[in-house]
Amino acid sequence: MKRIDLAARYADSIIMLKEGKIYAKGKPEKVFTERNLSLVYDVEAKIGNHGDKVTITPIAKINH
Numbered sequence: 001m002k003r004i005d006l007a008a009r010y011a012d013s014i015i016m017l018k019e020g021k022i023y024a025k026g027k028p029e030k031v032f033t034e035r036n037l038s039l040v041y042d043v044e045a046k047i048g049n050h051g052d053k054v055t056i057t058p059i060a061k062i063n064h
Contacts, residue, residue, distance in 0.1 A: 005055070005056045008032045009028075009053045009054065009055070010053075012027070013027065013028075014031040014032065018039070023036070024036055028053075029049075029054050032056060034046070037056070042061060042062045043060070043062060044058075044059040044062055045058045
């Protein structure tokens with residue numbers, strides 16, 4: 001899924017891949033962390049909650 005914000009909001013379970021291998025799996029609040037998003041997608045993001053749903057707000061692309 002290209003829209004990870006939608007996946008975070010609507011999925012019950014997430015599998016995050018990095019270079020074709022499972023990097024993290026579980027509930028969105030466990031998988032979508034600022035650290036995981038940075039390491040897997042090279043993005044700085046703020047993670048929050050809206051009710052019982054995870055929200056992701058992108059801040060900047062990380063250049064390595």
